[in-house]
Amino acid sequence: MTDVQTLAVYDVRIEDYLRLTQAPPSKSLLAFISAIPKGGRVLDLGCGPGLAAAEMASQGLQVDATDGSEAMVAAAAKHPGVKAKQATFDRMPTAATYHGIYANFSLLHATRSNFSRYIQACHTALHSSGILHLGMKLGRGEKRDALGRFYTYYAADELADVLTTAGFTITFQREGKELGLAGDVEPFIMMTAYA
Numbered sequence: 568m569t570d571v572q573t574l575a576v577y578d579v580r581i582e583d584y585l586r587l588t589q590a591p592p593s594k595s596l597l598a599f600i601s602a603i604p605k606g607g608r609v610l611d612l613g614c615g616p617g618l619a620a621a622e623m624a625s626q627g628l629q630v631d632a633t634d635g636s637e638a639m640v641a642a643a644a645k646h647p648g649v650k651a652k653q654a655t656f657d658r659m660p661t662a663a664t665y666h667g668i669y670a671n672f673s674l675l676h677a678t679r680s681n682f683s684r685y686i687q688a689c690h691t692a693l694h695s696s697g698i699l700h701l702g703m704k705l706g707r708g709e710k711r712d713a714l715g716r717f718y719t720y721y722a723a724d725e726l727a728d729v730l731t732t733a734g735f736t737i738t739f740q741r742e743g744k745e746l747g748l749a750g751d752v753e754p755f756i757m758m759t760a761y762a
Contacts, residue, residue: 570716572717574635577615578637595759596619596669596671600622600623602667606628607666608630608666609665610632611630611631611632612656614633615639621649625648631665632650634653634673637653656677656681656685659685659689659692660691661691663694664694665692667699668700672703675720676719677719682719683733686730687734690733693762695762696761701730701758705721727740738759739759740756742754743755
């Protein structure tokens with residue numbers, strides 16, 4: 568994802584984002600961590616300020632964290648045990664590298680035309696039986712929010728099709744609604760899938 572306008576919003580609004588996301592580790596994050604082999608290597612893809620990555624590291628995982636926003640990467644790099652670098656979704660390993668990839672509300676910034684390719688890249692970057700956590704917003708089409716961030720929305724069955732086509736086996740999904748940085752309460756889906 569190289570949408571300059573979206574990245575600029577995250578760079579400028581990092582303090583607001585930190586306030587919004589300060590919370591105890593979610594059940595989905597803890598489930599992801601517990602599914603990784605002890606000391607396993609994980610990627611927090613679109614890591615934001617690195618709060619999830621910090622929790623992963625505190626529980627003994629080897630954590631690589633990437634984000635397109637310079638400010639977010641700087642914040643993530645401050646957490647002990649987190650290796651953070653600025654990178655787009657196009658900078659994925661081309662061989663099995665990770666036991667898990669945590670893509671929590673990051674790939675929703677990818678265009679529809681690129682999304683399947685990024686999911687396939689996640690499959691390629693995972694060891695056999697590696698786990699993918701995917702958080703996305705539910706809906707239709709592509710649009711910018713009130714802050715100017717670009718989003719692509721999907722239906723649950725569309726996401727399932729993309730994941731299974733890439734070779735994933737979906738083992739869990741949960742839907743809900745949550746308040747976002749732009750002030751809207753929107754429906755979301757979280758999915759767990761294995762390579």
